[in-house]
Amino acid sequence: MRGSAIFSLAALLLLLAPTPQAQEGTAPAIPLTLLSPDGRGPVPTLVLNGAELIALDEVSDRFGVTVRDDALAGGITLTYNSQTVVVSNDQPMASVGGRIVALPSPARRLGNRWFVPLELLPRALGPIYDSRIDLRRASRLLIVGDLRVPRVTGRIDTIGPPTRATIEIAPAAPVSVTTEAGRLVVHIDADAVDLLLPATGGGLIERIRGGELPMTVAFDLGSQAGVARGVPTEVDGVTRVAIDIAGPALAGAGSTPGGAETPPAPSVLPPAGAAVAPLLAGPRARLETIVIDPGHGGDDTGVMGSGATAEKTIALAVAQRLRALIETRLGIRVILTRGADQSVSLDERAAIANNSKADLFLSLHMNAAPAASVAGAEVISLRLDREGEDARQVAAREAVSLPVLGGSLRSIDLIQWDLAQARHVDASAVLAQMLEEQLRARVTMSSRPRQRAALRVLAAVDMPAALVEMAYLTNPEQAQLARSENFQTSVAQGIYDAIVAFRAYLEVQAAP
Numbered sequence: 001m002r003g004s005a006i007f008s009l010a011a012l013l014l015l016l017a018p019t020p021q022a023q024e025g026t027a028p029a030i031p032l033t034l035l036s037p038d039g040r041g042p043v044p045t046l047v048l049n050g051a052e053l054i055a056l057d058e059v060s061d062r063f064g065v066t067v068r069d070d071a072l073a074g075g076i077t078l079t080y081n082s083q084t085v086v087v088s089n090d091q092p093m094a095s096v097g098g099r100i101v102a103l104p105s106p107a108r109r110l111g112n113r114w115f116v117p118l119e120l121l122p123r124a125l126g127p128i129y130d131s132r133i134d135l136r137r138a139s140r141l142l143i144v145g146d147l148r149v150p151r152v153t154g155r156i157d158t159i160g161p162p163t164r165a166t167i168e169i170a171p172a173a174p175v176s177v178t179t180e181a182g183r184l185v186v187h188i189d190a191d192a193v194d195l196l197l198p199a200t201g202g203g204l205i206e207r208i209r210g211g212e213l214p215m216t217v218a219f220d221l222g223s224q225a226g227v228a229r230g231v232p233t234e235v236d237g238v239t240r241v242a243i244d245i246a247g248p249a250l251a252g253a254g255s256t257p258g259g260a261e262t263p264p265a266p267s268v269l270p271p272a273g274a275a276v277a278p279l280l281a282g283p284r285a286r287l288e289t290i291v292i293d294p295g296h297g298g299d300d301t302g303v304m305g306s307g308a309t310a311e312k313t314i315a316l317a318v319a320q321r322l323r324a325l326i327e328t329r330l331g332i333r334v335i336l337t338r339g340a341d342q343s344v345s346l347d348e349r350a351a352i353a354n355n356s357k358a359d360l361f362l363s364l365h366m367n368a369a370p371a372a373s374v375a376g377a378e379v380i381s382l383r384l385d386r387e388g389e390d391a392r393q394v395a396a397r398e399a400v401s402l403p404v405l406g407g408s409l410r411s412i413d414l415i416q417w418d419l420a421q422a423r424h425v426d427a428s429a430v431l432a433q434m435l436e437e438q439l440r441a442r443v444t445m446s447s448r449p450r451q452r453a454a455l456r457v458l459a460a461v462d463m464p465a466a467l468v469e470m471a472y473l474t475n476p477e478q479a480q481l482a483r484s485e486n487f488q489t490s491v492a493q494g495i496y497d498a499i500v501a502f503r504a505y506l507e508v509q510a511a512p
């Protein structure tokens, strides 16, 4: 975690939160959709004290489980294929095959119906059910059965022109790209798609949205858009479609001295098999050294989770896995700010990164919250305060030498540190977005997956930088998960994928 300030912040947020809903709960803003091989449809749920609940009679109807109020078992039993789940009616947990799983809230009786948290379905019913149960809270999907429902994320990479954008499909799926009047459409071969698209477009792309046809993503193009292309590639189980929208053909270009009319800019894809330069090729970008900063260390354990899981230990373990991935696959030099359980100050960490002239700085941490139910990964990049924003404008003018600001009551050192990251806040925000997207494909994200904060360790480094809070150690389920090889590898792989994407972004930026 980043310091005790998070507790006071959380307390403040609680004060600012709306008063608890009426005892009956409220309907969620967007209904939950059940996807199964039989079709799709809404599932009634309600939100009570921050937890989303589903009625047990809905569960028994839809999942074919037998529900009994069982005082002897100390809760409610759900039986399926002669296996039983016991849901506690006073503790936020359930027991499945003798194993305890955490839930956001206990079962609740409202009127004459029992309600349980939605998480019960994947966490407790899932292990004994004969079909896969996948709850995607962020996209409001409950997927039952082996459906291919890839997550589809989109982003604008450069405004241009040419405007460049990327669609990522994870896990990978076959795609095709077509263009029609004012639009480029990506068709995805899947049972359904889980779309997480940016709210706004940019450059020659007015909007990225779900298309009229199922399983499509449509790019609405501006009136100035010229040739539109989409080139799919598949790397490490993720399909990426690099979208390239050329600017308008110059007036008169291509016209003959005889005054023949300029042909309109073609708005169709080149024929299949035509050579299309891959978007992400280009001059080698400057990504030669990466500094990975495992948070805390030595006497500073960071957050202590259940099972004596220390933040400093998980941070170092993931850092070492990530270093191995980067060094073996990318051949990029990796420096750790600490390679063992030792104490290193924040300023020393920044100095290691600055002195090694690193091109990327990633700090790894584990999070903490007063409520045990809070879970998921978060990515933080630097937020500039007013003074920092001034510094950024100064730094933009003075690309070579960093000026020392006079007349400030703050120490010169601190101002210089602030200036160090000020030049990189935009690139760091792009890096944070890529980290969020790639981590989302592999681990649970928190409800606030990307944030900006004035963090000293980020402010001090003179390179694109972000801090990753990998999971909440105050959540017993996440604390247990954090010790597993599977989790540590997933986080390392997600960060690795983001580094690959960021390197590609730098290459595009560097391209003429």
Ligand SMILES: [Zn+2]
Pocket: 001, 002, 003, 295, 296, 302, 303, 311, 365, 366
């Ligand atoms: Zn920390």
